Amino acid sequence: MPEYKAPLRDMQFVLNEVLAAEEHYASLPGCEEATPDMVNAILEEGAKFSERVLAPLNQIGDQQGCQFNEGEVTTPEGFKEAYQQYVEGGWPSLAHDPEHGGQGLPESIGTILNEMVGTANWSWSMYPGLSHGAMNTLTEHGSPEQKETYLTKLVSGEWTGTMCLTEPHCGTDLGMLRTKAEPNADGSYSLSGTKIFISAGEHDMAENIVHIVLARLPDAPEGTKGISLFIVPKFMPESGERNGVTCGSIEHKMGIHGNATCVMNFDNATGFLIGPPNKGLNCMFTFMNTARLGTAIQGLAHTEWGFQNSLVYAKDRLQMRSLSGAKNTDGPADPIIVHPAVRNMLMTQKAFAEGGRAMIYYSALLVDKTKQAEAQEKADADALLAFLTPIAKAFLTEVGFESANHALQVYGGHGFISEWGMEQNVRDARIAMLYEGTTQIQALDLLGRKVLMTQGESLKNFTKIVHKFCQAHADDEHIGHLVKELAALNKEWGELTMQVGMKAMKDREEVGAAAVDYLMYSGYVVLAYFWAQMALVAHQALADGSSEAGFYNAKITTADFYYKRILPRTRSHAEIVKADIDPLMALAPDDFAF
Template identity: 45%
Template sequence: MYPYEAPLKDMQFVLENVFGASAVWSQLPALSEHIDTDTAAAILEEAARINQELVHPINRSGDEEGVKFTDGKVTTPAGYKEVYQQFAEGGWVGLCGEPDFGGMGMPKMLGVLVDEMGYGANNAFTLYNSLTAGAALCINAHASEELKAQFLPQLYSGQWAGAMDMTEPQAGSDLRNIRTRAEPCDDGSYLISGSKIFITGGDHDLAENIIHLVLAKLPGSNGISLFLVPKMQVSEDGVLGEPNGVTAGSIEHKMGLKASATCVMNFDNAKGYLIGKPNRGLVCMFTMMNYERLAIGIQGLGTSQAASQMAVQYAKERLQGQAASGARTEGGSDPIIVHGDVRRMLLNIKSLTEAGRALAVHTGMQLDLAKYAEDPDTQSKAARYVGLLTPVAKAFLTDRGLDAAILAQQVFGGHGYIRETGVEQLVRDTRIAQIYEGTNGIQAIDFLARKVVGDNLVTLKQFIDELKSEMANFADDKAVAEVTLRFERLLECAEMINADKLSKPALLNACAVEFLDAFGYTLYGYYWLAIAHKAAEMDEEFASAKSYLCSFYIQRMLPKADALLAQILSGDAPVMDMPADLF
C-alpha cells in the first residue's frame, strides 16, 4: 500500500497566495480573533501528521475487515475506535464549530483543506466526522438555544456523533413520499416512528451517543418537519439515559466504503425535538445537506490527490518499454513516465486535482464571507456565490475524482486491478460520491435551473465579470483570451436556455449536466491562470511546474468545454424525441 502524503506546500500556496486568506480574515472580525497565517499553517501541519500517521494506516485494513452487524449492534474495524478517540481529542470534529459551544471557530477556507487530507487518507473514516460536523451546523443554524446548549458541545468534542436520516425505500430524491411520523407530546417533544435506509453513520461504536436529524411528517400534514432524535435519551444537563427506541435494522453490503456503516434505521416511538418551524424541515435539513454536498465534493478531491501521488510514484518506479526517442537505459527498460500516454494520464489527474483544490478553497471563502462579513451587500453576494458554486463543487469534483481514480488505476495497469496496491480501493470508495447527497444529475439541474436561469443569469454574469476583471491582470494574454472565449460561449448558451426555458420545459433537464461540466472546465481555466500568475512569485521549480501544468490545461483540457457547449446547442430534441417504447 502506498503511503499518503498531504500536499502542504500546494495547500498553503492556494490558501494564502491565490486567495489571500490572511487578508480575507483580517476583514472579518469574528474570524480574525481566532486565525492568522501562522495558526493556519500549524493546523495544516498537525492535520497532515494525524492523517498520515493515524488515519491512513487503517484505510486498507478497514476496507478488508469492514463494519460488522451482530445482535443488532454495529462495530467498526479494528483500530477505528482508537484512532477516532485521538482524532476527537485533538478537536478536529469541531474545527469549524461555534466557539460559544466548544468549537474552534476556524474558517471554512481552512476547513476544506483539512477535509481534503482526511478524504485523501481514508474516505470511510472521514465520513463519520463529516456527518457529525454537518449535523452540528444544522443544529446551530436552526435549533433552539436550549437544544444547542444540550447537544452541540458533545458533538463538537466528538463524544457524540451525528447522522442525517432522510431516505426511505419509497422516497429517495423525491422526499414528498416519506412515511415516518411524528406524534406531538404534552411536554413539547415528539414520538418518532418509521424506518430510514442508506443512513451513513447511522449506528457505530465510535461515540457513546448518535444524534439523528430525522425528516418526518406531523399528523394531518403533508409538509415535512425536522427532528433531533438521540440514540440514547439525554437529560437537560447532558447526562445519558435509557435507549430511545432508535435501532439499526441491518447494514448495507456495498461496492466500497466498507468501513463506513451504512444502516437501515428504525425509530419506534423515539423521543425527538422539533428543529425549526413545523413543515419547514427541508429548509433546515438543506443547511446540513449543502454542507455535506461540499464535503462530498472534497471526498472526490481527496481521492484525486491520493490517486495523483500514487500514480506518479508508480510511474517513476515501474520499468516497461523504452522512450519513443530511444532507450535511455543501456540495454534495458525505462520508467513508464517517459511514455506519452502515461504522461497524458498523469497530467490529466494533476491538472484537475490542483484546480479542484482552488474550487474548494474558493467555495470555502464565499461561505466565510456569507457567514462573517459585516457589510450586508458583501454577505448577500457571497451567499449567492455559495449557491452557484456548491452544486458545481459537489458534482464536478466527484466526477473528476472518479476520473482520476480510474486513470491512476490505468497507470498501474494490471497491478491497479489487484488489492495490494490500494488504487482499486480508491475507485470503489469514490464511486458513491457521484450518487449520495443528491446525484450529480440533480446537482446539475439545481445549478442550471435554480442558480443560473433562476435569476435570469444575474448571479452567473456577475460572477464571470469578476473573474474576467481579475484575469485582465494576468500576463499570459493568449491563455486569458482562451478562457475568456469559453466564458463568453457559456453565457451565450445560458442566454439560449433562459430564452427557451418556458417553451421547452425539458430543456433544462436534458442539458444540465453538460452545462455544469462546461462551466467547471472553464472555471478551472481561470483557476489555472490564477495559480500560474501567483506561482511566478514562488521559487523557480515550483513556478515552472505550475507553468507547465497551466499550459497543459489550457491546451488539452479547456477545449472539452467546446464539445459540451455544442451538445447543449443541439437542444433537448435529441434526448427527448425518442419514444420510451423504443428504448
C-alpha cells in the same frame, strides 16, 4: 501498500499566494487569530495525524468492513482508537463557536483539515464528517436548550451526528417521505418510519449518536411544504435510556466499506422539533449544503490519493524504451513516466487535483464570509456560494472518478489487484457522484434553479469576476494567451445560457436535456479561471526571484496542459447543450427494445 503525504506546499500556495487568506482572515470579525503561523501549525499537525494514523487504516477498513450483530455495528480494527485520538486532539471543535466548546477558528481551516483526513481515509472521515453537518444545522436552527444539550457534546466529539432523509420509496423526491411525527403532551414527538442509506447511522466509536430526521406532522400539507425537522438521539441525554431508534441492517456496498451505511428504524422514537413546523426542508438545506461541499472534497481526495500513488509507481515501473531514445540507459527499460500516454494520465490527475483544491478553498473562504462578514458582503458571498456548490459537488466528483480510473490504469494489471489500493480508490470514488444529490440532480439545481430561475443573475455574479480578471490581464506577456481563451469561454457561457433559456420557454424538457453538459462546461470554465490565476501567481514568483523555481514552473506547465489538453472538452459539451432535443425524447418507452 499505498501511502498518503499531505501536499502542504500546494495547500499553502493556494491558500496564501492565490487566495490571500491572511488578508481574508484579518478582514473578518472573529477570525483575527487565524494567523499564518497558527494556520501552518494546524495543518502540519493535521498532516501528521492523517498520514500516520488514518492512512494505514484505509485498506484495513476496506478489507474488514463493518460488522453487524443484532442492531449493533462494530467498525474495522483501529477506527475507534483513531477517533479517540481525533477527539483528544481537539479536531472536532476546530471551527465551532467557543460558546459551545469550539475553538472559534474559520470554517475554511476545517475544510483544509477535512481534505487531509478524507484523502487519507475517506470511510473513516465520514463518521466525524456527518457530525459537522449536524452541528451546523443545530447552530443555525436549534433552540438555546438544544444547543446546550446536543451541540456541546457534538462539538467536543463525544457524540456524533447523522442526517436521515432517504426512505425506501423516495430519494431525491423528499415530498414523498412517509416518516411520521406525532406530538406528545410534554412537547416532544414520537417518530415512526424507516430511513435508508444513513452513513454512520450506527457504530461503536462514540457514546451517543444524534440523528437529524425529516418527518411529517399529522396535519402537514402534502409535498415538500409539509416536512419538519427533528433531533432524535440514540440515547436520551438526561436519563441515558435507549431511544426507539435502531439499526435494522447495514448495506453490502461497492465501496467505502469502512463506513456503516445503515437502515434505521424509528419505532415511536422520541424526537424534538428543530425550527418551525413544516419548514424542515429549509433547515435541512444547511446540512445538505455542508454535505455537498464535503462531497466535493471527496472528489479531490480520490484524485490526490490516486495521483500520489500512481506517480510513485510510474517513476519506478520499467517498461519499454522511450520513442525518442533511451532515458534509463543503465537499466533494461525506461520508467513508464517517460511515455506520453502515461504522462497524459498523470498530468490530468495533477491538473484536476490542484485546480480542484483551488475551487474548494475559494468556496471555503466564501463560507467564512457567509458566517462572519457584514450584511452585504455576507449576502454576496452566499449567492456566489449557492452558484458554485452544485458545480463543485458534481464536477469535482465526476473528474475525481475519472482520475481514480487514470491512477488504476497507470498501474496496468497491478491496478486491478487489491494490494496496490487503486481498485479500492475507484470503488470508493464511485459513490461521490450519487449521494448528496446525483450529478444529474446537481445539474438541474445549477441550470434550473440557480441560473434560469434567477434570470442568469447568479451566473453573472461569477462571470463578472472572471471578466474583470481577464480585463486586468489581457495584455500580460505570460498568461495573455490563457486569458484570451478564458474570456472567450466566459462570453460563450452566457450565450449558451441564453440559448437554453429561450428553448426552455417553448419546452421545459430542454433544461433537463442540457443540464449535465451545461454543468460540466461550467466546471471546466471555473477550473480554467483558477488555473489562470495560479499561472499568474507562479510567473510573479519567478519574476521576484523565488528559490522554488521547480514548483512554480510546474504550475505554469500544468496550467498550459489544462488549457491545451483538457479545456477543449468544453467544445463537445457546448455542442450537446445546443443540440436538438428530439432524438433524446422521441423514442416511446415501449420502443426501448432488447
